[in-house]
Amino acid sequence: MTQNENPIVLEARKIAKYFHDPATIKVLDGVDMQVRRGEFVSVTGKSGCGKSTLLYILSTMDTDYEGEVLIGGRSVKGMKEADLALIRNEKIGFVFQFHYLLNEFSVLKNVMLPALKLGRLPEKEIEAKAMEKLRILGMDGQALKKANQLSGGQKQRVAIARALINDPLIIMGDEPTGNLDKKNSDTVFGIFRSLASDFNQTLLVVTHDPEFAAGTDRIVEMEDGRILNS
Amino acid sequence: MLRRGLISGIAGAMLMARWRQSLVAAVGVMFSITMFVTLLGFMTGLNDLLDGLILNRSPHVRLYRDIRPSAEQPLSKDPQYRGSYALVESVKPNGNRMALYNGGAILQSLRQDPRVLGVAPKITAQVFYQTGAIELTGLINGVEPEAENRFFHFGDYVRSGKAEDLSRVPNSIILGKGVADKTMARVGDIIQVLTVAGDRVPLKVVGFFQSGLMDVDKVQSYTSIGTARKLLGKDNQYVTDLQVKLHDITVAPALAREYAKGFETDAEDIQTANSQFETGSSVRSIISYAVGITLLVVAGFGIYNILNMMIYEKMDSIAILKATGFSGRDVNRIFILIAVRIGVAGGAAGLLTGYLLSSVIDQIPFNTAALPTISTYPVNYNPKFYIIALSFALITTILAGWFPARKASKVDPVSIIRGK
Ligand SMILES: Nc1ncnc2c1ncn2[C@@H]1O[C@H](COP(=O)(O)OP(=O)(O)O)[C@@H](O)[C@H]1O
Ligand SMILES: [Mg+2]
Numbered sequence: 001m002t003q004n005e006n007p008i009v010l011e012a013r014k015i016a017k018y019f020h021d022p023a024t025i026k027v028l029d030g031v032d033m034q035v036r037r038g039e040f041v042s043v044t045g046k047s048g049c050g051k052s053t054l055l056y057i058l059s060t061m062d063t064d065y066e067g068e069v070l071i072g073g074r075s076v077k078g079m080k081e082a083d084l085a086l087i088r089n090e091k092i093g094f095v096f097q098f099h100y101l102l103n104e105f106s107v108l109k110n111v112m113l114p115a116l117k118l119g120r121l122p123e124k125e126i127e128a129k130a131m132e133k134l135r136i137l138g139m140d141g142q143a144l145k146k147a148n149q150l151s152g153g154q155k156q157r158v159a160i161a162r163a164l165i166n167d168p169l170i171i172m173g174d175e176p177t178g179n180l181d182k183k184n185s186d187t188v189f190g191i192f193r194s195l196a197s198d199f200n201q202t203l204l205v206v207t208h209d210p211e212f213a214a215g216t217d218r219i220v221e222m223e224d225g226r227i228l229n230s
Numbered sequence: 231m232l233r234r235g236l237i238s239g240i241a242g243a244m245l246m247a248r249w250r251q252s253l254v255a256a257v258g259v260m261f262s263i264t265m266f267v268t269l270l271g272f273m274t275g276l277n278d279l280l281d282g283l284i285l286n287r288s289p290h291v292r293l294y295r296d297i298r299p300s301a302e303q304p305l306s307k308d309p310q311y312r313g314s315y316a317l318v319e320s321v322k323p324n325g326n327r328m329a330l331y332n333g334g335a336i337l338q339s340l341r342q343d344p345r346v347l348g349v350a351p352k353i354t355a356q357v358f359y360q361t362g363a364i365e366l367t368g369l370i371n372g373v374e375p376e377a378e379n380r381f382f383h384f385g386d387y388v389r390s391g392k393a394e395d396l397s398r399v400p401n402s403i404i405l406g407k408g409v410a411d412k413t414m415a416r417v418g419d420i421i422q423v424l425t426v427a428g429d430r431v432p433l434k435v436v437g438f439f440q441s442g443l444m445d446v447d448k449v450q451s452y453t454s455i456g457t458a459r460k461l462l463g464k465d466n467q468y469v470t471d472l473q474v475k476l477h478d479i480t481v482a483p484a485l486a487r488e489y490a491k492g493f494e495t496d497a498e499d500i501q502t503a504n505s506q507f508e509t510g511s512s513v514r515s516i517i518s519y520a521v522g523i524t525l526l527v528v529a530g531f532g533i534y535n536i537l538n539m540m541i542y543e544k545m546d547s548i549a550i551l552k553a554t555g556f557s558g559r560d561v562n563r564i565f566i567l568i569a570v571r572i573g574v575a576g577g578a579a580g581l582l583t584g585y586l587l588s589s590v591i592d593q594i595p596f597n598t599a600a601l602p603t604i605s606t607y608p609v610n611y612n613p614k615f616y617i618i619a620l621s622f623a624l625i626t627t628i629l630a631g632w633f634p635a636r637k638a639s640k641v642d643p644v645s646i647i648r649g650k
Contacts, residue, residue: 081558088553088554094554100546103547104240117560
């Protein structure tokens with residue numbers, strides 16, 4: 001496969017993670033993994049095996065771990081909170097199981113926020129770009145609605161548009177279809193699939209839906225804090 | 231620039247999402263600022279009034295000669311007893327000189343002193359006012375009405391008549407209101423005044439005097455200094471008091487000591503003479519500040535509460551902001567900004583309503599016989615109070631916002647996102 005020559009976008013080296021509450025348990029035990037540019041990778045495994053924990057470490061939101069995470073070839077170990085925030089802003093797009101839009105703002109503004117924070121483009125251009133992303137997801141007609149006026153499936157599509165706004169290195173998702181019905185799940189999967197195939201977008205998605213996993217380029221299987229295949 | 235607008239936009243949106251509670255918090259600030267400004271304005275108005283009652287009319291330094299036995303007795307002047315130790319018992323003051331020695335010369339040199347704003351000479355003398363068969367004891371002040379007016383607001387307290395009439399009308403007198411009531415004298419009447427020496431002098435009543443202090447008005451009256459000298463049969467150097475008004479009131483005690491030594495007289499400064507008024511004023515100010523600040527602290531807790539509530543409600547929003555790249559510092563600034571907006575809005579509204587309430591109080595009639603120059607409640611509009619109030623409002627709101635904002639900035643997005 002030609003993909004193997006693509007640069008590594010995200011790399012985990014010997015990640016170990018402990019929770020101390022109520023008793024000390026090792027949730028991740030020496031996890032190594034690599035994601036190359038343009039890959040659509042899914043992480044599967046039984047509930048409680050540590051998928052989400054791994055994803056939060058890879059996303060730089062959880063900094064309490066052993067081992068090393070490299071994003072775009074750069075280790076994020078020991079970086080300051082503000083610098084990690086900047087990395088999330090610029091390089092990572094996030095899609096959660098529970099859509100997590102800001103209800104105070106319109107759909108359009110929700111999509112624009114990460115770009116406004118990044119501050120690279122003038123507001124007018126950001127707005128046009130946000131509209132473009134919403135159009136890709138078929139949500140441009142809802143742009144001026146308040147976030148809480150949307151259905152679950154619509155919210156998830158807006159969340160994907162928001163994840164795309166800064167053209168991130170990688171999009172991460174934690175069970176992005178976990179809370180959706182079959183029809184909406186299929187739509188969201190279709191969007192991810194086309195982002196990977198048509199836009200060469202790198203994706204790392206945690207899921208316990210075998211059908212979803214089967215449609216991705218590569219499945220990483222976890223059990224009890226370890227990766228089985230690879 | 232873009233980012234600042236963004237932070238403030240997010241703060242504004244969160245504020246609007248909870249506008250009812252935010253409004254309540256802002257009204258709390260407004261209320262306390264209103265009370266702070268009004269209370270201080272009113273209290274200071276009262277203080278100024280009461281100060282004016284005594285302090286404006288008092289000389290900063292008063293030179294006079296106290297009644298006391300001479301320190302040097304004739305015995306010690308006798309060369310025969312030089313070096314001996316003399317014991318003289320039952321020494322009494324000889325009392326025939328109440329006047330300042332060299333009054334004219336002292337007046338001259340005081341008027342040349344650059345620290346002195348002005349000097350008003352005065353003669354006080356014990357007299358009796360005669361009405362029918364009764365003689366009322368009294369005190370007559372011989373003054374220069376123009377100087378008295380300029381430096382001690384004498385004219386403000388003269389009713390039905392003018393202070394200047396004393397110098398215009400020969401042998402005239404302005405009676406204390408209490409004296410006038412007792413003797414039933416009216417303007418234009420002639421009143422008989424008896425001196426201690428036993429002379430009877432008719433004086434024409436040209437006005438009444440109402441100081442606001444009943445005890446004063448019941449005994450005192452004013453005449454021109456010339457008339458007073460005639461009354462007492464003294465020459466035109468005779469003066470018993472020199473009332474000095476200074477440019478800077480704070481140097482009065484030091485100057486009083488200097489003058490007492492230099493002119494070999496007694497000298498009393500205003501601070502010593504009226505120490506109880508200073509105390510009263512400052513206690514009133516302290517109480518006003520204490521009440522105002524207490525109200526502000528209470529309002530601060532209001533802001534603290536709304537912010538805590540907001541943060542609790544907006545956990546998801548905070549988590550999403552952090553997940554999408556807003557730093558702890560950004561989140562902190564958003565919530566500080568919310569607090570500051572509540573504080574500024576409430577504070578500005580409070581200044582306005584405080585001013586309005588003050589002007590309402592300023593219109594309430596307040597007529598009292600004791601305070602002839604006052605017709606409504608006194609209010610002071612010193613901008614100082616408004617600046618202090620606004621600064622306190624800002625400080626309290628920033629403090630009230632500080633801890634919730636810190637808490638918000640420390641929110642761990644993972645625990646929120648995972649916890650769903
Ligand atoms: N904050 C926490 N404190 C203690 N244990 C935790 C905490 N979060 C997760 N765990 C435990 O860590 C393990 C892995 O959790 P998670 O990564 O959420 O699993 P998955 O996403 O694969 O279902 C689970 O056993 C879970 O109970
Ligand atoms: Mg999970």
